[in-house]
Amino acid sequence: MNERMFTVMNQHGLHLRPATEFVKLTSVFKGEVLLVKDDIEVNAKSILGLLSLGIESGARVKIRLSGIDEEKFFEQLEEFFAKEE
Amino acid sequence: MNIDEHLKTEQVIKGLAISPGISTGRAYVLVKSEENNFARKLNYEEISDEIDRFYHALDNAKKKVVEMKENLNENLDMETLQIFDAQSALLTDPLFIGEIVDNIKLKRVNAEYSIKVTANNWKIKLSKIRNLYISERANDIYEAAHLIIDGLAELGSGEDFCLLDPVIIVAEFLTLTDLARLDKEKVLGFVISRSGYTSHAAIVARSLNIPAVSMVTDAHNRIKSSDLLILDGLRGYCIFTPSDKIRKIYEEEYELFQHRLKLLDKLNECKPISKDGVKIGIQANIEIVEELPLVKKYNAEGIGLFRTEFLVDTSAAFPTEKKQFNYYRKVLSANENLPVTVRTFDVGGDKMINEIELRKEDNPFLGWRAIRFQLANESLLRIQLKAALKANCSGNLSILIPMITNIDEIKRIKDILKDLEKELIDAGVELQKYRFGIMIEIPSAVLLADKMAKYVDFFSVGTNDLIQYTLAVDRGNEKVSYLYSGLEPSVLKILKLLADNVENKDVEVSVCGEMASNPIEFIVLLILGMRIFSMVPWKIPVIKKLISSMELKNIADHLPLILELESSLDVREYIVNSFKDELSSIKDFVF
Structure with a gap:
């Protein structure tokens, strides 16, 4: 398992639209994707799990991956979290 | 001799005339399956069927979202189209689906109820979040939940509502959902056990020119499907297995009423x-x-x-x-x-x-x-x-x-x-x-x-x-x-x-x-x-x-x-x- 920290740059946080995008991304990943914020861990393939964390703009989140091509997927995530809208 | 005299030798229930008109036809007793909104306790043997039923409805709901999105594609802006994507994401959400299935299994309740409870819990959870962009969308969960519930309704009672021949519908009461689901072309009339003159059923019956009689005590239990009935929505009579004589009289009544409609x-x-x-x-x-x-x-x-x-x-x-x-x-x-x-x-x-x-x-x-x-x-x-x-x-x-x-x-x-x-x-x-x-x-x-x-x-x-x-x-x-x-x-x-x-x-x-x-x-x-x-x-x-x-x-x-x-x-x-x-x-x- 690999983990990495990210900063959410979206100006309104991880709300419905970006969360939908995010889930589209994570559901392609072959393996488990977990997102941790303030010690709460959720299945990052669940849009409800993500929304329930109420992730604001500027929040720091940790992603844990265990699956295939983890490094490549981290790069994709990097790109996703950097988007401001 | 007026009609009331002739009716003395017939089996008649007097009810409340809620929509004018005359019709003769076979009864179709609408047995209402469990009210969708209520919890129904399942037997152990029913659980796996209920879960299958849920997955089946879920698949249909997913397809429906994709279809809706495709149909509307040309007319909608990006933002609206993304709502469909969000719906799809909700319908494939492992937590959401998992909880619904768990509820069916562990609490032994029907799928509709389980979906409602699960959706409601999530809605409350999300609406408490301080980020307005999230809390304001809490209702979207409901939309998704409803697509599945609609799917269940179609599976569950689809055949109940598929009327092949024109019939007189007999029911304890009719909700607007029931009325919306009925093929009105095939409805000759309504016999309802309870529902007043201003009930939805009455309003709909009158506006569609379908004769209806209500307050026919226990109609749904006393009448059997395919019983022959005469329905007199002018006087509020429901006549069971009528004699040939009264049928003839009512044929004339029917003609008279049609004539009046023409004058109208x-x-x-x-x-x-x-x-x-x-x-x-x-x-x-x-x-x-x-x-x-x-x-x-x-x-x-x-x-x-x-x-x-x-x-x-x-x-x-x-x-x-x-x-x-x-x-x-x-x-x-x-x-x-x-x-x-x-x-x-x-x-x-x-x-x-x-x-x-x-x-x-x-x-x-x-x-x-x-x-x-x-x-x-x-x-x-x-x-x-x-x-x-x-x-x-x-x-x-x-x-x-x-x-x-x-x-x-x-x-x-x-x-x-x-x-x-x-x-x-x-x-x-x-x-x-x-x-x-x-x-x-x-x-x-x-x-x-x-x-x-x-x-x-x-x-x-x-x-x-x-x-x-x-x-x-x-x-x-x-x-x-x-x-x-x-x-x-x-x-x-x-x-x-x-x-x-x-x-x-x-x-x-x-x-x-x-x-x-x-x-x-x-x-x-x-x-x-x-x-x-x-x-x-x-x-x-x-x-x-x-x-x-x-x-x-x-x-x-x-x-x-x-x-x-x-x-x-x-x-x-x-x-x-x-x-x-x-x-x-x-x-x-x-x-």
Whole structure:
């Protein structure tokens, strides 16, 4: 398992639209994707799990991956979290 | 020998005639499966089937979302299309699906209930989040949940509603959902165990010209499917396994009634213009989309009252903006030249969000309902108003607010509308003009009508409630309903006060209550100066005929005279005597 920290740059946080995008991304990943914020861990393939964390703009989140091509997927995530809208 | 004599040797149940007409046919007893909104405890053996049923419905829901998105692709902006993606994401959400399945397994409840509970928990969780971008979307969960529940309904009772041959539907009661699901072409009539004259079933039956008899005690248990029945919606009879003799008699009755209907069509050719050339505005009240053809058939000049409660009654949760938008759009775009008055939800708080346990009110008619509820839950009002404004693509929308008590309420709603307009314009929506009006149905609104007039474009007088609140009489209560009458001198006085209060004010006044379609009461309203009316479509021909037989230029001369009368019976007698010829022109059609 690999983990990495990210900063959410979206100006309104991880709300419905970006969360939908995010889930589209994570559901392609072959393996488990977990997102941790303030010690709460959720299945990052669940849009409800993500929304329930109420992730604001500027929040720091940790992603844990265990699956295939983890490094490549981290790069994709990097790109996703950097988007401001 | 009249019909009653012949019936002495037949098996008859006398009920309440709620929709006129005659029909003979085989019974189809509608056995209602478990009410979708309620929990049903499963047996252990049922659990795996129920889970299969859920997954099946889930698949259908997913397909439906993709289909909807594809169908709308060309007409929608990116933002709306992304809503579909969000729906898809919800329908594939492992947590959401997992919890629903767990609930079915562990709590041993039906899928519908499990979905509702799960969706509700998530909705509450999300609505507590401080990020508005998230909490405001909590309702989207409901939309997704509903797609699955709709899917279950289609699976569960699909065959129940697939009628091959024309039948007489027998049921304990019928909800709007049931009515919406029935293929009305194949329905010869309704026999209902309970449901009054003003129930949804009755309204729908009358507007679609389907005979119906209600209050037939225990009908759904006493009648078996494929029993032969004669239904007499004129007299309220339901005749079981009729003899050949009575069948023959009813064949003649049927012909007679059809003949009357033809005459009614002939009346429909009348123009709503009096003998001396005064034009009267006649509009239609409608409740469901299926009534749209009737609006056209009877040449109504608009929809004076489009009730929206259907949306609430047929949903387990508050209808989403999208659902409302689609519904309003259907009616508003049916005829772009036809004004459509969309009335915001006129139901109690208990119906609005039935997922929240509400205290049962001791006095619901004086309680938390209609606009009072929606102002307390402003986000729900905003959703409805926004859906209506967005659906108004040709500028034929009027927004009508029920249960207005004071001026503060009007101001608040206008502020909300202003706010929404700005929001929509900022979002790039091209807004069309619309009119804004309120229902006059609480006496306080009559008293303040002169002041309220400057805030609104129109008043719509809801006579049913205005009478009820003026007389403090619940007409559904048989012990006091004798006090209820639109001809009560006090009712005439309050309507006169309204007319005085709006004199010389720049505000349109119309009447949408039942007084508008009752010939005698209609004449009283004309005397009081009312000139625009909205009524159930099928009453329009009779009222048009009545208008065309009247002279209206000096009709106000009667006003001082009827205001002097001391009882409703005196008023009735006065009208009947003074308008003998006019009323006799329609006497065959008052049923």
